[in-house]
Amino acid sequence: MLVVTSVNVNGIRAAAGKGFAAWLAGTAADVVCLQETRAQPEEVPAGLFDGWHARFAPCLSAKGRSGVAILSRAEPEAVRTGIDDDEFAGSGRYLEVDLPGVTVGSLYLPNGTVGTPKQDEKDRFLASFAPYLALRRAKAAAEDREVLVCGDWNIAPAEADIRNWRGNVANSGFLPHEREWLAGLFGGGWVDVVRAQHPGVDGPYSWWSYRGRAFDNDAGWRIDHHVATPGLGARARSAVVERAPSHAERWSDHAPVTVVYGP
Known part of the structure; x- marks a missing residue:
């Protein structure tokens, strides 16, 4: 069995004091992929990752922004950062490790805003990331x-992945060309593991705005994904969003997404 969790912590230092430390101490995951850590490795609270092999790709261009990490019970055989694009080198967007039989990546894809340079940056990342994934898949297959x-x-x-999809058709994260890009990956053989485990239903959502009563009303988005090669995707046994019991008990605006992969 391989248990993998992914979660955007919305700042590792803040999350550690709100409940992430207790969650991490109790998780059964073999691998934990973190996004938006917003910290250099030396800034992670002392002892937080004790017992784990921790690998980091912090944002070097703007401290306190972005950043990804991977925690694993087993020591990685190899570690790589970035997507082979100079623009995003040191941006804290992507990190991957080789573990026995599987390469695991932690991704924090840029969050765009329509009509701004942020959306242009996101679109450039998409243009570079698709061929990187194709190359990584080919090398892994070999x-x-x-x-x-x-x-x-x-x-x-898709529409099932946002509670209020009609109000977001012109917003970044649900733009037609973004969804077409993602559909191209899935149509090209990559597996949306969580959707495969939860067909024909709304959600399960993994992000809720802190504004209003989005969490209480489950007015969320499903944007935290496990995207796998077909062999691994077929081994998925369960996929769970570890939604906090209440708004007050949240330690991030995202919830951990945990998948159990069989042998």
Whole structure:
């Protein structure tokens, strides 16, 4: 069995004091992919990752922004950062590790805003990331290993993935060209593991705005994905969004997404 969790912590230092430390101490995951850590490795609270092999890709261009990490019970065989694009080198957007039989990536895809340079940046990332994934998949196949890319993809694939999809058709994260890009990955053989485990239903959502009563009303988005090569996707046994019991008990605006993969 391989248990993998992905979660955008919305700042590791803040999350640690709100309940993330207790969650991490109790998780049964073999691998935990973190996004939006917003910290350099030396800034992580002392002892937080004790017992884990921790690998980091912090944002070097703007401290306190972005950042991804991967925690694993087993020591990685290899570690790589970035997507082979100089623009995003040191941006804290992508990190991957090789573990026995599988490459696991932690992704924090840019969050765009329509009509601004942020959306242009997001679109450029999409243009570079698709061929990177194709190359990584080909190399992994040659090595007889699977690939799993977890993280905050900042794109909801379909209407079932946003409670208020009609009000978001012109917003970043649900733009037609973004959904087409993601559909191209899924149509090209990558597996949306959570959707495969929860067909024909709304959600399960993994992000809720802090504004209003979005969490209480479950007015969320499903933007935190496990995207796997077919062999690994077929091994998924369960996929659960670890939604907090109440708004007050949240330690991030995202919830952990945990998938159990069988042998």
